[in-house]
Amino acid sequence: MALxxxxxAFVIIAVLVASIRIVASDNKVIFSSMVTGKSGDTIHLRQTDTTTFSEIQLHQLDSLGYMAVGNASVKRTGNGKLEYYQLQNADGIIETCKSAVNISIGLIGIMALFMGFMSIAERAGGIRLLSKIIGPFFSKxxxxxxxxxPAMGHMMMNFSANLLGLDNAATPFGLKAMQSLQEINPSAERASNAQIMFLCLHAAGFSLIPVSVIAVRAALRSANPTDIFVPCMITTFVATMAAMFIVSYKQKINLFQPVIIAWVGGFSALIVLLVIYLNRLSVDGLQTFSSILxxxxxxxxFLLIILGALYKRIDVFDAFIDGAKGGFETAVKIIPYLVGMLVAISLLRTSGSFDMVIDGMKTFFAFLGMDTRFVDALPTALIRPLSGGGARGMMVSTMTTFGADSFPGRLSSIMQGASDTTFYVIAVYFGAVNIKDTRYAVGAMLLADLVGVITAILLAYMFFGR
Incomplete structure (x- = not known):
């Protein structure tokens, strides 16, 4: 019901905000943008003449070809006048529906591949073996x-893939884990405690190396693209621990049991040692290490699964085909859930609701007299739970505007690499097992996201704020 x-609320707020804006602003095509618009489209607002600008502003306009004025930009037209315009920041609902289907289609091959190998591993007993190894910790x-x-093994595979930044592998493993957990779910349409715990830990997005973020920073000529590596890892670790504490509190799980403390403590020690080693590598060395690992x-x-199956005398290819069929079915099943969620997010963005929130936060923190450098990076954090691509675009925009090595540029990089797309995760993972009542999962995930954002801001000031 929460979802x-x-x-x-997303749909209602978006339509109401758009209705107000079409009356109160120059944007009279906002409804068209919300329905049929495409990301990057030019939205023509109004024309004016050069008398409304100073000579300095006109010189800037002629030098750059455009000039930013508030949330809009100004450029010269062919008739000598000046035109206010905006670029649409997200696809309308028609294009979003197409994108949702394309995402699902893109998942079919990946899902078929990894779930095929998972099927081989299950028949060969590999998943049971992994479940026994991780069992003492996961049983608590x-x-x-x-x-x-077997769900223990599936979850472990998902967490391992997330840790290494293997998004393509993490999704099939995660969906398989949700299906395994659904088999023992007493209520077919209501999320179980185990599913909520798993999904909250998954959405916290703990990963070792934010390779894609480092690559973007390098492309934007950062003097030290990897300087966000340590704060990013710490942020994801804190967010993951926060998710664990939040859900454990709700489910009345005692986290101070010796087994849990030993596993978390041992894993934390390994992470510290790895950070020390990776922090000594160059940009190329870090990317090479990440790629090889x-x-x-x-x-x-894949090799171990095949060898194990051959040892157990399993019909390897037959097992692969059976699993791959399940991957295809799962990828198709999530289409309605993905369409629904992405359309609501599209409406929220194209209506201007998101921009209003950001502008309001900037005004609020400025009014309080606080150091507002972090506010320029907040768009990345706020849109991250809604859209991975949108957040990436916000990060690039922030670094382009302020500089890759500026405080907002570094903070937006940390925020981009420090969480997952919460609502996408909810739509895909719960949709794959037809869960309709997500209980407190959304609130727990967003609260963990908030902890991650606050941690990112504090670490950014600690590492780069002086």
Whole structure:
């Protein structure tokens, strides 16, 4: 029900805000933009003459070809006048529907591949073995799971893929984990405690190396593209721990059990050692290490699965085909959920609702007399739960405007690499198992996201604020 209310609120707020803006602003095509517009389209607002600008402003306009004025820009037209315009920042609902289907179609091959190998691993007993290894820890964190249940192995595969930044592998493993958890869910349409815990930990997005963020920073000529590596890792770790504490509090799980402390403490120690090592590498060295580790691990997993299956005398290809069929079905099943969520997010962005929130926050913090450098990076944090691509665009825009090595540029980089797209995760993962009542999952995820944002801001001031 919580997701239903949030989805409805997105649509209602978007339409109301757009209705107000079409009356009170120069943008009279906002409804068209929301329905049929495309990201990057030019929205023509109004024309004016040169008398409204100073000589300095006109010189800037002629030098750059455009001039920013508030939330709009100004350029010269062919008849010598000046025109106010905006660029649409997101696709309208028609294009968004197409994008949602394309995302699902793009998942089909990946889902078929990884779920095919998962099927081989299950028949060969590999998932059961992994479940036994991780069982002592997961049995405390997921008390509802029977001992040695395959879901433990599936979740471990998902967390490992997330840790290494293997998004393509993490999604199939995660969906398989949700399906395994659904098998023991007493209510077919209501999220179980185990599903909520798993999804909140997954959405916290703990990862070792934010390779894509580092690559963007390098492309934008940062003097030290990897300087956000340590704060980014710490932020994701804190957000993950926050998710664990939030859900454990709700589910009355005691996190101070010796087994949990030992596993978390041991893992934290390994992360510290890895950070010390990786922090000594150059940009190229870090990217090479990440590529070898992540891609090499995928190939190693495939090799071990095949060898294990051959040892167990499993019909390897038949097992692969059976699993791959399930991957295809899952990818198709999530289309309605993905369309619904992405359309609501599109309406929220194209209506200007999101811009109003950002402008309001800037005004509020400026009024309080606070250091407002962090506010320029907030668009990345605010849009991250809604859209990964949108957040990436915000990050690039922030670094382009203020500089890759500016405080807002670095902070937006940390925020981009420090969480997952919460509402996308909710739509895809719960949709794959037909869960309609998500209970407190959305609130827990967003609260963990908030902890991550606050941590990112504090670390940015600690590392780069002087």
């Amino acid at each position: 239903s209310r949030i989805w409805s 964190l997921f008390p509802e799971l029977p001992k040695g249940h 992540s891609n090499g691990l995928i190939l190693l997993i």
